[in-house]
Amino acid sequence: MQLGRSRSTRLDVPAAAKARAFTSGFTAGLPELHLLRLTLSTSGGRVLSENTYWRHRTPEAMRALGGLPDARLTVTALGRTRKGDREEVRVRVGNRGRAVAAMTRLSLREARGGDRVLPTLYSDNYLWLLPGESRTVTLFWPRTAAHAGLTVRAEPFNGSPVSAGA
Known part of the structure; x- marks a missing residue:
């Protein structure tokens, strides 16, 4: 799902440094409220960082977030392991609906x-998932307490929560 054209710039940036890539202005073809996703990748295509933002021209335009259609999520546990003094579980969170799954919070x-x-620590959280998109997240927690059964819950801003056994 794309509202505008993609832009990319190749930069060679040393570690712990910064560089200006480009600006992304508000063009006439963009709606008052729109999604902007910034992705930082290696030259080999591996994603290092991905950030998603809602941009708006006026504060009133943000009210449209309250009217987003419901997102339809899936959560699948991919495996649970013990590593030293902690446990971890990998889960796949997917958006099988037609709407953006906004600010999907895992717990x-x-x-x-x-x-x-x-x-509990998360490799990623408060996910923005476009229709058809999925993401794998790892959750870590200390093995100090016994837990009979665990679930991972995914709750989008605009939809009902779903869970899967961990």
């Missing part, structure tokens, strides 16, 4: 009662 929860497992 690790006890299967009984739904309490969050804290502390």
Whole structure:
């Protein structure tokens, strides 16, 4: 799903340095509220960083976020392992709907009662998933407490939460 054209610039940037790539202005063809995704990749195409933003011309345009259609997500556990003093689970979160899944928040929860497992670290969170897009995320937590059953919950801003056993 693309509202505007893609732009890319090749830069050679040393570690811990910065460089100006380009600016992305508000052109006449863009809606008042639109999505902007910035991706930093290696020369081999490996994604190092991806950031997604809602841009708006006026504060009133942001009200359209409240009217987003519902997103339809899937969550699949890909495997759980123990590594030293922690456990981890990899999950795949997918958007099978026609709407952007906005600010999808992940959480690790006890299967009984739904309490969050804290502390939990995430390789990524608050995901923006375009229609048909999916992302693999790893969750880490200490093995200090016994957990009978765990689930990973994915809850988009604009839709119902879904869960999968971890």
